[in-house]
Amino acid sequence: MILKKLYQSQQPHSVFLIDAFGASVSLTILLAILIPLQTFFGMPSEVLYHLAILAFLLFLYSSSCLLIKPKQWRAFLLVVVFGNLSYCLLSFYYLVTRWDSLTTLGELYFISEKFTILGIIVWEWKVYRSPN
Template sequence: MIKSFITNPKKLFLMDALGAMISAVLLGIVLVKLEDVFGIPRKTLYFLAGLPILFTVYDLICLTKDKSNVGPFLKVIGIVNIVYCCISIGTTVYHFKTITIFGYLYIIIEVIITFSLALFEYKIGSKVSKRNSEKQN
């Protein structure tokens, strides 16, 4: 599976964009309508939904890049996704008094998925960058 992503790393940008769009819809629409169920304040949900929208734009821009040069861009989105996980955890801690068990479950599941993808993106980005530098030598 790793070889598949090394030979076609742009698939990761598509996966990331799809995941980011799903997160944006869930946070910015679904959870907002169910604010009482999840206990995450509306402003926080909109803030958290806005970040994945930016990530989607980044991913779509990266799809226009030459396949041989995407390693650094994958590493960037991996790091940005880890930062997003930290922000999500931070907002959860900040609102710990209002968040319900369902809110905690949502954040935990999203962080696990996003963090796993981020590590994978960074790993593939490093391998693609290394492979490309070896080809140039």
């Protein structure tokens, strides 16, 4: 409910909160589910660790922006947008190059993750372009 209100408000600094939350969810899923249960998803552990490192860096960056609340927030948000896009593209690259090793569960997870992240990127871009 709170995240929904923040999402709808399009307040510049709420974007950093939502992004930090999303990165922490990705990191938690990677570390607590995908890596320990790697055989059920089929993505090699080394790939999952690479994605976890990037998710952690995105979490740190967005959390820092949330705490600092920079006046020139658009420049910082642009870094978030490109960071998320980089994560999405890297994950998509691994999805394509490791497709043969993925299980159906792995395919479903990584495809749905791409749509989720792309939706967040579109919203962040709208906030970036807003007149606020």
